[in-house]
Amino acid sequence: MTTVTTPRLTPEDQARLGAEIQRRLGIRTSRDEPLARFTTMRVGGPADLFAVARNLFELRALARFARTHELPLFLLGRGSDLVISDRGVPGLVVHVRAEGIRVDGPRITVEAGVPMARLATVAREAGLSGVEFALAIPGTVGGAVWANAGAHGSDVRTVLVEASVLSGADGIESAFDADGLGLAYRESRLKHPASRVPDLVTWATFALVPAERSVIDGRLDEIRRWRRLHQPVGMPSAGSVFRNPATGPSAGELIDRAGLKGHRIGGASVSQKHANFIVNDGHGTAADVRRLADLVRGTVAGRFGVELQPEVVFAGDWSGWEEGAALRREVDQ
Numbered sequence: 064m065t066t067v068t069t070p071r072l073t074p075e076d077q078a079r080l081g082a083e084i085q086r087r088l089g090i091r092t093s094r095d096e097p098l099a100r101f102t103t104m105r106v107g108g109p110a111d112l113f114a115v116a117r118n119l120f121e122l123r124a125l126a127r128f129a130r131t132h133e134l135p136l137f138l139l140g141r142g143s144d145l146v147i148s149d150r151g152v153p154g155l156v157v158h159v160r161a162e163g164i165r166v167d168g169p170r171i172t173v174e175a176g177v178p179m180a181r182l183a184t185v186a187r188e189a190g191l192s193g194v195e196f197a198l199a200i201p202g203t204v205g206g207a208v209w210a211n212a213g214a215h216g217s218d219v220r221t222v223l224v225e226a227s228v229l230s231g232a233d234g235i236e237s238a239f240d241a242d243g244l245g246l247a248y249r250e251s252r253l254k255h256p257a258s259r260v261p262d263l264v265t266w267a268t269f270a271l272v273p274a275e276r277s278v279i280d281g282r283l284d285e286i287r288r289w290r291r292l293h294q295p296v297g298m299p300s301a302g303s304v305f306r307n308p309a310t311g312p313s314a315g316e317l318i319d320r321a322g323l324k325g326h327r328i329g330g331a332s333v334s335q336k337h338a339n340f341i342v343n344d345g346h347g348t349a350a351d352v353r354r355l356a357d358l359v360r361g362t363v364a365g366r367f368g369v370e371l372q373p374e375v376v377f378a379g380d381w382s383g384w385e386e387g388a389a390l391r392r393e394v395d396q
């Protein structure tokens with residue numbers, strides 16, 4: 064789990080940097096912007112500075128500004144893989160809303176802020192098959208490349224031609240294929256940045272295959288049906304909390320067998336419908352979610368000897384969080 068100890072911006076820094084971004088880049092920023100509403104889990108405190116990048120020019124300019132000013136940068140897509148700390152995020156948070164799309168024969172090139180579900184419907188309109196699984200992913204293309212998101216037997220790796228990445232270390236932008244990005248099960252090299260400014264996905268191209276509209280529609284319907292049956296659709300969550308172990312039962316099966324379905328801490332509980340989801344009843348805090356995730360990890364480790372690894376990102380200022388405290392108590396009981 065990520066523990067960030069980056070210092071917060073002072074009110075003076077917030078004012079100075081915000082004014083400089085406005086003057087130099089023409090982009091408005093807000094201070095102490097509450098982030099919960101930008102996430103599907105609906106938890107999380109404020110960003111020191113917050114900006115929306117509406118196109119690739121703004122996105123690149125903000126990333127360049129952060130790098131040259133040594134300003135911590137956090138990229139926010141649709142916040143569907145995040146548990147943002149109640150104390151929020153230090154530095155500059157950029158909400159990626161660059162949403163350009165180009166269909167070129169059997170290839171679709173999309174900017175990082177395009178929702179994956181939109182990619183699925185654009186492909187359907189163009190009579191192209193291969194990204195139906197994207198309908199199931201409530202995040203952006205940038206977040207999906209970062210995580211190698213996947214569902215229903217497919218993932219980004221399967222269909223990606225290349226994605227363009229602006230390096231946080233040197234500001235150079237280059238395109239990489241799936242191998243160059245290190246895409247594997249919920250894994251990429253973007254998850255392990257070499258510098259404080261993260262690598263940034265700006266756009267991605269996918270190779271698809273022509274198919275009958277009725278065949279594509281059938282797949283999309285099947286995905287919708289499966290989701291409604293198996294996932295707590297409509298409840299705030301961040302999708303699967305843990306990755307599936309490489310062998311043996313899935314994370315959900317282990318959590319279910321440990322008897323944790325419905326287990327609650329504050330406003331967070333283990334979903335009755337899918338044990339690998341933690342849902343927020345609307346009153347939960349990030350601390351509730353993380354304590355519950357800790358408890359689930361500890362209980363599963365104690366019962367089955369399996370160390371579940373988080374799939375969600377615990378982002379922002381978690382300094383002082385005593386990792387594993389709740390789980391040790393549970394195992395000891």
Ligand SMILES: Cc1cc2nc3c(=O)[nH]c(=O)nc-3n(C[C@H](O)[C@H](O)[C@H](O)COP(=O)(O)OP(=O)(O)OC[C@H]3O[C@@H](n4cnc5c(N)ncnc54)[C@H](O)[C@@H]3O)c2cc1C
Binds near residue numbers: 138145159175300
């Ligand atoms: C109900 C539900 C169902 C889900 N089902 C699935 C599923 O079936 N399969 C699956 O894989 N996931 C699933 N997820 C998780 C999530 O939707 C995916 O991981 C998605 O790819 C996250 O994208 P995002 O834009 O929301 O990223 P965010 O949550 O906003 O960010 C996640 C990480 O990506 C980074 N990031 C965001 N944009 C960029 C960018 N442009 N460049 C570089 N880094 C970036 C962020 O900094 C952060 O570290 C589900 C989530 C929910 C809520």
